[in-house]
Amino acid sequence: EDPANPGTFIYNDRDHAGDGLTPETWYHLAVSFGDGHMKFYIDGVLVKDWDDVPDADIVDISAEPHNLVFGQAKPTSEYVDETDPDFFKGKMDEIRIYNRVLSDAEVMALYDMPVSTGKPITSRAFELSQNYPNPFTSTTTIKFSQQEKGYTTLKLYNTVGQEVATLISEELMPGNYEYIWDASDMPTGIYLYRLSVNGNEETKKLFKMR
Numbered sequence: 001e002d003p004a005n006p007g008t009f010i011y012n013d014r015d016h017a018g019d020g021l022t023p024e025t026w027y028h029l030a031v032s033f034g035d036g037h038m039k040f041y042i043d044g045v046l047v048k049d050w051d052d053v054p055d056a057d058i059v060d061i062s063a064e065p066h067n068l069v070f071g072q073a074k075p076t077s078e079y080v081d082e083t084d085p086d087f088f089k090g091k092m093d094e095i096r097i098y099n100r101v102l103s104d105a106e107v108m109a110l111y112d113m114p115v116s117t118g119k120p121i122t123s124r125a126f127e128l129s130q131n132y133p134n135p136f137t138s139t140t141t142i143k144f145s146q147q148e149k150g151y152t153t154l155k156l157y158n159t160v161g162q163e164v165a166t167l168i169s170e171e172l173m174p175g176n177y178e179y180i181w182d183a184s185d186m187p188t189g190i191y192l193y194r195l196s197v198n199g200n201e202e203t204k205k206l207f208k209m210r
Contacts, residue, residue: 028111034101044111046104070095100210109190109207110135125150126197128204135207136183142167142193142206143178150198154179157192164191183208 030041040048070092102110126146133140146152154168164186167179183191188210194203 030102030107030110032101032107041104041107041111044108046107106135106207106209125200126195126202128193128195128202130204131181131193131206135209137209138184139180139182140206140208141178141180143176144195145176146172146197147174148198149173153194153196155194155196156181157194159190159192167193 028043032039036051038050039046125148127144129143131140131142152168152170152172155163156165157163167181186208188208191206192203193206194201
């Protein structure tokens with residue numbers, strides 16, 4: 001918490017135990033606040049837990065308009081050099097905001113999820129896309145395409161390898177397909193979905209939240 005700017009949270013890498021963060025390296029960062037605790041995670045690992053944080057120190061952004069800023073100093077902050085326009089020397093990608101506190105396991109699950117490189121697969125007879133939304137609470141869409149006729153299965157497994165659902169099991173013609181999975185009755189957690197076309201397989205992760 002920045003005392004000069006209530007509602008502003010600043011994390012300095014010098015506060016992190018060990019050798020700190022490595023330059024030119026991507027990291028997954030997460031911050032949560034609830035029940036008097038503010039937690040900071042790096043790559044799914046809890047590295048700092050501030051307890052006894054008064055609710056009064058956290059601004060209710062729904063009460064009045066506030067600017068939401070990432071990687072930019074406020075002029076009155078005592079923790080950064082406001083004369084250095086490049087004090088944040090890095091890049092950000094895929095910022096998410098949740099309306100509840102994620103558990104340690106949920107933060108780790110988000111870190112473990114694969115990240116698409118955006119490079120198309122051209123040498124495969126089929127392609128399986130990452131489900132969306134992901135994470136999700138009730139339903140999610142799984143898209144795939146295949147370039148040849150073949151027997152196709154799309155199955156769901158839990159993290160110990162047990163099959164929990166068969167979504168598709170039939171012969172399909174070449175084309176683009178999508179399946180909306182209703183997981184309303186399924187437990188919260190990580191699942192694997194596996195596409196098989198004529199014996200060739202590809203597997204991805206999905207994450208159902210509460």
